[in-house]
Amino acid sequence: MTDTQDIPALMADLGARARAASATLAFATSAQKQAALEAAAEAILAGKDSILAANARDLDYGREKGLGPAMMDRLMLDEARIRAMAEGLRAVAAQEDPVGRILAEWDRPSGLHIQRVATPLGVIGVIYESRPNVTADAGALCLKAGNAVILRGGSESFHSSRAIHACLVAGLKAADLPEDAIQLIPTRDRAAVREMLTMTDTIDVIVPRGGKGLVGLVQREARVPVFAHLEGIVHVYVDRAADAEKARAVVLNAKTRRPGICGAAECLLLHRDIAEGLGRELREALTEAGVALREGEEAWGREFLDMIMAVRVVDDLDQAIAHIRRYGSGHTDAIITEDMAARDHFFERLDSAILMHNASTQFADGGEFGMGAEIGIATGKLHARGPVGAAQLTSFKYLVEGEGTIRD
Amino acid sequence: MTDTQDIPALMADLGARARAASATLAFATSAQKQAALEAAAEAILAGKDSILAANARDLDYGREKGLGPAMMDRLMLDEARIRAMAEGLRAVAAQEDPVGRILAEWDRPSGLHIQRVATPLGVIGVIYESRPNVTADAGALCLKAGNAVILRGGSESFHSSRAIHACLVAGLKAADLPEDAIQLIPTRDRAAVREMLTMTDTIDVIVPRGGKGLVGLVQREARVPVFAHLEGIVHVYVDRAADAEKARAVVLNAKTRRPGICGAAECLLLHRDIAEGLGRELREALTEAGVALREGEEAWGREFLDMIMAVRVVDDLDQAIAHIRRYGSGHTDAIITEDMAARDHFFERLDSAILMHNASTQFADGGEFGMGAEIGIATGKLHARGPVGAAQLTSFKYLVEGEGTIRD
Numbered sequence: 001m002t003d004t005q006d007i008p009a010l011m012a013d014l015g016a017r018a019r020a021a022s023a024t025l026a027f028a029t030s031a032q033k034q035a036a037l038e039a040a041a042e043a044i045l046a047g048k049d050s051i052l053a054a055n056a057r058d059l060d061y062g063r064e065k066g067l068g069p070a071m072m073d074r075l076m077l078d079e080a081r082i083r084a085m086a087e088g089l090r091a092v093a094a095q096e097d098p099v100g101r102i103l104a105e106w107d108r109p110s111g112l113h114i115q116r117v118a119t120p121l122g123v124i125g126v127i128y129e130s131r132p133n134v135t136a137d138a139g140a141l142c143l144k145a146g147n148a149v150i151l152r153g154g155s156e157s158f159h160s161s162r163a164i165h166a167c168l169v170a171g172l173k174a175a176d177l178p179e180d181a182i183q184l185i186p187t188r189d190r191a192a193v194r195e196m197l198t199m200t201d202t203i204d205v206i207v208p209r210g211g212k213g214l215v216g217l218v219q220r221e222a223r224v225p226v227f228a229h230l231e232g233i234v235h236v237y238v239d240r241a242a243d244a245e246k247a248r249a250v251v252l253n254a255k256t257r258r259p260g261i262c263g264a265a266e267c268l269l270l271h272r273d274i275a276e277g278l279g280r281e282l283r284e285a286l287t288e289a290g291v292a293l294r295e296g297e298e299a300w301g302r303e304f305l306d307m308i309m310a311v312r313v314v315d316d317l318d319q320a321i322a323h324i325r326r327y328g329s330g331h332t333d334a335i336i337t338e339d340m341a342a343r344d345h346f347f348e349r350l351d352s353a354i355l356m357h358n359a360s361t362q363f364a365d366g367g368e369f370g371m372g373a374e375i376g377i378a379t380g381k382l383h384a385r386g387p388v389g390a391a392q393l394t395s396f397k398y399l400v401e402g403e404g405t406i407r408d
Numbered sequence: 409m410t411d412t413q414d415i416p417a418l419m420a421d422l423g424a425r426a427r428a429a430s431a432t433l434a435f436a437t438s439a440q441k442q443a444a445l446e447a448a449a450e451a452i453l454a455g456k457d458s459i460l461a462a463n464a465r466d467l468d469y470g471r472e473k474g475l476g477p478a479m480m481d482r483l484m485l486d487e488a489r490i491r492a493m494a495e496g497l498r499a500v501a502a503q504e505d506p507v508g509r510i511l512a513e514w515d516r517p518s519g520l521h522i523q524r525v526a527t528p529l530g531v532i533g534v535i536y537e538s539r540p541n542v543t544a545d546a547g548a549l550c551l552k553a554g555n556a557v558i559l560r561g562g563s564e565s566f567h568s569s570r571a572i573h574a575c576l577v578a579g580l581k582a583a584d585l586p587e588d589a590i591q592l593i594p595t596r597d598r599a600a601v602r603e604m605l606t607m608t609d610t611i612d613v614i615v616p617r618g619g620k621g622l623v624g625l626v627q628r629e630a631r632v633p634v635f636a637h638l639e640g641i642v643h644v645y646v647d648r649a650a651d652a653e654k655a656r657a658v659v660l661n662a663k664t665r666r667p668g669i670c671g672a673a674e675c676l677l678l679h680r681d682i683a684e685g686l687g688r689e690l691r692e693a694l695t696e697a698g699v700a701l702r703e704g705e706e707a708w709g710r711e712f713l714d715m716i717m718a719v720r721v722v723d724d725l726d727q728a729i730a731h732i733r734r735y736g737s738g739h740t741d742a743i744i745t746e747d748m749a750a751r752d753h754f755f756e757r758l759d760s761a762i763l764m765h766n767a768s769t770q771f772a773d774g775g776e777f778g779m780g781a782e783i784g785i786a787t788g789k790l791h792a793r794g795p796v797g798a799a800q801l802t803s804f805k806y807l808v809e810g811e812g813t814i815r816d
Contacts, residue, residue: 023733027756108778112767119759121789204789225633225790246812253814325431347807348435351527359520359810368815369806370516381529381612381803382633383791395789398777399755402767404654406661407776 007187011195014150014183015202018123021180022148026120030097032175037093037140040171041086044136047167048082054163055132062130062156075130075156085136085164088373089171092140095372098391099146113401118394120146122204125196126375127152127218129210132160138207139168139182141375145393148181150203152196154210155188162186197222207375207388212303227388229353229379231303232262233329234361237320237346238282239337240273246358247336251282253360254334256289260305262377263332263364267300267310269320275313283311301327317342321349328352330379332364353379353386415595419603422558422591423610426531429588430556434528438505440583445501445548448579449494452544455575456490462571463540470538470564483538483564493544493572496781497579500548503780506799507554521809526802528554530612533604534783535560535626537618540568546615547576547590549783553801556589558611560604562618563596570594605630615783615796620711635796637761637787639711640670641737642769645728645754646690647745648681654766655744659690661768662742664697668713670785671740671772675708675718677728683721691719709735725750729757736760738787740772761787761794 044051055077062075098118105115124147126138135153142149153161165184172179185192196203200223207227208218215228236254238247254265268286270279283293292308299310300323314320324333334356335346343357354364364387366374371389378384384392452459463485470483506526513523532555534546543559550557561569573592580587593600604611608631615635616626623638644662646655662673676694678687691701700716707718708731722728732741742764743754751765762772772795774782779797786792792800 026759106778108776110771110776112771112776114777119789243812249812249814250810257815351434351805354806354808356808357810359808359813360815362815363518363520363808363810363813368516368518368520369522370514381527385804386806396793397759398762398794400762400764400767400771402658402765402771404651404657405767405771406657407665407768407770 007189007191007195010187011192011199014185015123015199017180018148018150018183019202021178022120022122024178025143025146025148025181028146028177032177033097033143033146034093036143036171036175036177037089038171039174040136040140040168041089041093043167043170044082044086044089044164047163048079051077051082051160051163054159057159058132058157065156067156071130071156075132075160077132077160081133085133088133088137089140092144092373092390095144095390098144098394103396110407111402111405115399116396117399118391119397121393121395123148123150123202124393125150125152125199125203125206125224127193127196127206127208127210127214129154129214130156132157132164134209135161135164135184136168137373138209138375139165141373141390142393143181144390147393148183150183150185150196152185152193158188194221197224200224209376225382227376227378227380227384227392229262229329229331229377231329232264232331232364232377233267233301233303233327234263234265234331234364235267235269235324235328235333236265236361237269237314237317237324237333237335238271238274238278239317239335239339239342240271241339241342242274242278242336243338243358244278244281247278247282248285250334250336250358250360252285252289254362255286255291255309256307257360257362259307261362263361264305265309265334265361266302266304267312267327269323270311270313271317271320272313272315279313303329317345321346324350324352331377332356332361334359334361353377415597415599415603418595419593419600419607422593423531423607425588426556426558426591427610429586430528430530432586433551433554433556433589436554436585440585441505441551441554442501444551444579444583444585445497446579447582448544448548448576449497449501451575451578452490452494452497452572455571456487459485459490459568459571459575462567465567466540466565473564475564479538479564483540483568485540485568489541493541496541496545497548500552500781500798503552503798506552506802511804518815519810519813523807524804525807526799527805529801529803531556531558531610532801533558533560533607533611533614533632535601535604535614535616535618535622537562537622538564540565540572542617543569543572543592544576545781546617546783547573549781549798550801551589552798555801556591558591558593558604560593560601566596602629605632608632617784633790635784635786635788635792637670637737637739637785639737640672640739640772640785641675641709641711641735642671642673642739642772643675643677643732643736643741644673644769645677645722645732645741645743646679646682646686647725647743647747647750648679649747649750650682650686650744651746651766652686652689655686655690656693658742658744658766658768660693660697662770663694663699663717664715665768665770667715669770671769672713673717673742673769674710674712675720675735677731678719678721679725679728680721680723687721711737725753729754732758732760739785740764740769742767742769761785
């Protein structure tokens with residue numbers, strides 16, 4: 001065993017193993033990857049008791065540490081959650097293999113035939129907080145896309161993550177894939193996170209999953225590229241030409257279905273012309289549903305993740321757009337209108353990763369987009385954007401076919 | 409005018425202007441961008457004399473500095489090169505607009521219709537060396553993709569770049585686009601380059617064009633993402649099942665057509681079984697063409713960019729692949745064979761940006777790939793890879809259409 005006190009050496013070793021494993025994974029067959037994920041699902045169901053025992057240790061630790069009820073709930077595993085984890089692995093197993101897809105192909109006057117083919121990215125680093133199931137979800141998605149992954153779970157879920165990780169490794173072994181394809185950092189030492197962020201030779205992309213503190217740290221300090229979003233400051237703009245029924249349904253759902261997810265609406269923008277009529281109705285409906293409405297500038301640009309919502313009356317569509325450009329986070333923003341020109345203007349002038357028309361922002365999710373599982377949602381502009389599924393965890397190469405073809 | 413002595417303030421100002429211009433450019437029409445590029449081509453032809461006068465000052469400076477003949481040639485403009493620059497602008501003008509393309513669209517059981525639409529990346533920084541025509545090429549490609557660009561030319565081509573830049577700005581004005589869409593750093597101070605590399609708030613991507621010194625510096629120091637390749641250590645592997653005629657044509661062309669470009673072959677790998685017969689023939693033909701052959705380990709993994717080529721005899725296909733994995737640079741590598749299983753194995757086990765079969769590596773070029781002009785070739789795995797044309801200078805967003813659709 002590596003001495004876990006020497007973090008740089010430990011991480012360099014993990015990185016080198018991951019890189020070596022990724023070279024083999026790059027040409028693993030679809031059947032092998034599928035078999036590994038199915039075997040891992042089996043191992044999780046069969047290993048239920050030891051996972052629950054490990055989780056009990058984490059829960060004790062969490063109680064000692066004085067974690068709040070929401071954190072304790074995230075940390076907690078029960079039979080239903082373990083079954084859901086296994087089902088998640090099977091769902092990823094059943095997805096189409098994103099590697100080897102021909103993304104484009106064409107012929108050239110020179111006689112060359114060119115193909116652009118999807119390849120794995122290489123090595124992904126995933127840094128997450130207390131939810132132990134991320135170990136399974138993230139490990140599975142990275143493997144599906146032919147990538148090696150280095151997982152760094154939250155210190156609270158240390159034992160649960162180790163128990164789940166052991167099941168993933170059992171799956172890899174069963175399918176004759178390298179065990180180093182999915183590694184879990186075997187220490188709670190936070191220095192390991194900072195080390196990961198600089199491992200540009202062995203990690204291709206880092207995906208942080210968690211709160212603003214974690215994501216902000218990663219975005220600030222990482223030398224390795226990052227797929228992430230810092231905040232979901234999601235707006236719903238109700239235009240003067242909104243259909244009242246659609247507005248009611250969408251606004252309520254966007255805010256209250258699950259107020260704690262990143263696609264939950266945080267700010268309602270009302271066109272001046274409907275502020276008194278439909279606007280008043282919407283305020284009343286929100287209040288009745290238990291949402292505390294906040295007026296005034298100090299509520300703009302805030303991610304409440306709670307039953308709280310900012311409300312602002314704007315003069316027109318352009319002021320709504322200007323508000324979203326200034327206070328939004330480029331995650332998801334929606335317009336409610338029957339005026340197609342207003343929709344087009346909203347879609348054109350804003351550059352959020354996801355723009356919606358007459359639809360709830362709670363749909364901002366890889367599963368709802370039809371991508372299968374997602375490893376997160378990205379608001380950066382390079383490579384991955386919006387929900388990041390297995391296909392977004394691939395790169396590509398060009399395969400060029402000639403017949404002794406030479407260039408003039 | 410900004411005080412050019414205060415480099416951080418100067419660069420912050422340029423960055424803020426570029427960001428503001430990019431917001432307008434994002435919804436510039438195709439016709440406007442085309443008109444700007446055509447007007448810039450006109451301005452370059454009309455401004456020929458002042459460009460030549462500016463270039464004469466640069467050539468004087470280059471002579472004083474004692475630049476070698478190759479560098480002086482790169483720096484030099486004449487009427488033919490000016491005409492070629494104008495034609496290059498017109499060719500980019502005539503290309504299809506990469507912005508607004510629907511990259512994918514699909515329906516969901518929820519009733520949502522989802523589109524993935526190409527958008528500009530934002531602001532590109534281009535850092536180049538002595539070729540003044542890069543000012544026009546890079547400026548045009550960035551504009552075509554709706555991006556603002558900050559250009560940093562080599563100090564030797566300072567006056568030529570300024571004169572060419574003035575023509576690009578004339579084009580922007582003629583098409584009623586913001587002048588800040590194409591900015592040239594108005595100082596030779598090298599501190600401006602280091603400043604650019606850290607401007608993560610205002611620059612989305614940096615493209616360095618030049619030698620290994622420049623690209624290496626940018627890759628090491630940049631906090632902003634980089635599209636680049638450090639070296640083109642290009643291999644041609646002649647398999648035991650190679651067709652002799654194809655091998656002769658491709659090997660000669662790959663090395664000698666233009667030995668100084670990044671797609672030029674640098675190392676010839678010969679399967680042991682053909683090392684004496686076809687291998688000897690290839691060596692003789694290369695030597696006759698003026699290529700100095702180098703055997704032995706010290707020649708492996710080197711980018712000669714000259715009439716020099718490493719030669720190695722390998723035991724089999726897997727040793728060739730292992731050699732390329734170890735000594736290659738992930739740019740372009742080729743196999744010459746009639747054995748399709750060998751080709752498939754080579755294509756599968758290597759992950760260079762471009763892999764070729766029975767074709768000259770000199771085709772590694774955006775123009776030859778049918779992408780129109782290219783801003784460079786990238787070997788990174790994120791976002792852009794291989795030749796980087798206007799389409800690779802775009803990002804995307806999701807446009808989601810509902811009918812009051814809410815999530816269960």
